[in-house]
Amino acid sequence: GDSVTQMEGPVTLSEEAFLTINCTYTATGYPSLFWYVQYPGEGLQLLLKATKADDKGSNKGFEATYRKETTSFHLEKGSVQVSDSAVYFCALNSGYSTLTFGKGTMLLVSP
Amino acid sequence: GAVVSQHPSWVICKSGTSVKIECRSLDFQATTMFWYRQFPKQSLMLMATSNEGSKATYEQGVEKDKFLINHASLTLSTLTVTSAHPEDSSFYICSARVPPGLAGTDTQYFGPGTRLTVL
Numbered sequence: 001g002d003s004v005t006q007m008e009g010p011v012t013l014s015e016e017a018f019l020t021i022n023c024t025y026t027a028t029g030y031p032s033l034f035w036y037v038q039y040p041g042e043g044l045q046l047l048l049k050a051t052k053a054d055d056k057g058s059n060k061g062f063e064a065t066y067r068k069e070t071t072s073f074h075l076e077k078g079s080v081q082v083s084d085s086a087v088y089f090c091a092l093n094s095g096y097s098t099l100t101f102g103k104g105t106m107l108l109v110s111p
Numbered sequence: 112g113a114v115v116s117q118h119p120s121w122v123i124c125k126s127g128t129s130v131k132i133e134c135r136s137l138d139f140q141a142t143t144m145f146w147y148r149q150f151p152k153q154s155l156m157l158m159a160t161s162n163e164g165s166k167a168t169y170e171q172g173v174e175k176d177k178f179l180i181n182h183a184s185l186t187l188s189t190l191t192v193t194s195a196h197p198e199d200s201s202f203y204i205c206s207a208r209v210p211p212g213l214a215g216t217d218t219q220y221f222g223p224g225t226r227l228t229v230l
Contacts, residue, residue, distance in 0.1 A: 032216040043117070043204050044155070044221040051216040089154065093217050097143060097208055103154045 002027045006090050006102035013109050019077040021105045023064075023090035026071065031092040033057075033066055033073040034099070038087045047075075047088070085109045113139050115207050117222035124195055125230055132190045132225045134205030140185035141207035145219065146178075149202045161188045195229045202226050 007022040025031065032051045036044040048057030053068035064075045073090060090102040114137040124130050134144055142163045147155040159180050160168045167180035177199075179191040188207075192199055206219040 032218075034218075036221070041224075041226075043115075043224040044206075046218065046220060049216065049218065093219075095217070097217055098145070098157060098160065099219055101154045106152075 002092060002094050002100040004090050004092055004100055004102035006105050009106035011105060011107045013080055015082055015109055015111055016079045019080045021075040021088055023073045023102060024071050025092050027092055027094050029094055031094045034091045035064055035075050036089045080109045082109045082111055113209050113220040115220050115222040117205055117225050119225060121226040123228045126196055127194055129191055129193045130195055132203055134188045134222050136186045136207040143208040144182060144188040145206045146190050147204045149204060197229045200227055200229045
């Protein structure tokens with residue numbers, strides 16, 4: 001079955017540091033890949049997505065590239081801010097409408 | 112992006128009572144909505160898939176008689192927790208599906224969640 005593996009958190013960074021959150025997946029066919037962000041006490045917000053190999057999703061300074069050869073979709077940001085502190089979820093959709101989520105990675109950014 | 116709302120954002124109720132949570136797609140029609148449950152510091156657990164005009168499809172282990180889902184229109188799905196007990200206390204999140212024709216790929220947009228506390 002489909003599965004998503006994310007690096008365990010929390011990831012603790014200082015403001016303006018470089019961020020990488022690793023995400024790898026197992027899926028049948030050619031899934032679409034997503035990153036969602038959840039701020040404390042809130043629902044999930046779609047951060048970015050990619051639908052095919054080598055696609056790069058980007059939003060608010062975050063980027064992730066769909067790497068089919070390594071089945072990865074790592075999230076990166078060049079310079080994090082305190083306001084980026086949240087839980088980040090990697091997810092995939094194999095074409096059956098339902099999403100398969102990773103366990104989430106908490107990011108804590110200090111001033 | 113597509114906007115999904117939930118109401119209420121939080122609710123406290125007594126054990127044995129029923130609670131209804133609404134999920135609305137505000138600027139698009141959603142033939143399919145999803146209901147999730149999230150425990151503290153954990154990922155989302157899919158409870159059921161709600162299809163407009165038909166019965167919901169429940170995931171294994173989810174009691175359909177306890178968690179009643181109604182998707183009566185293309186913009187509204189409701190989850191009713193019947194005879195609630197303290198173990199039902201959780202964060203409930205809905206999402207609405209936007210099909211590939213509108214979003215480029217099958218994409219879910221999430222509501223802000225409802226915090227249920229059963230005393």
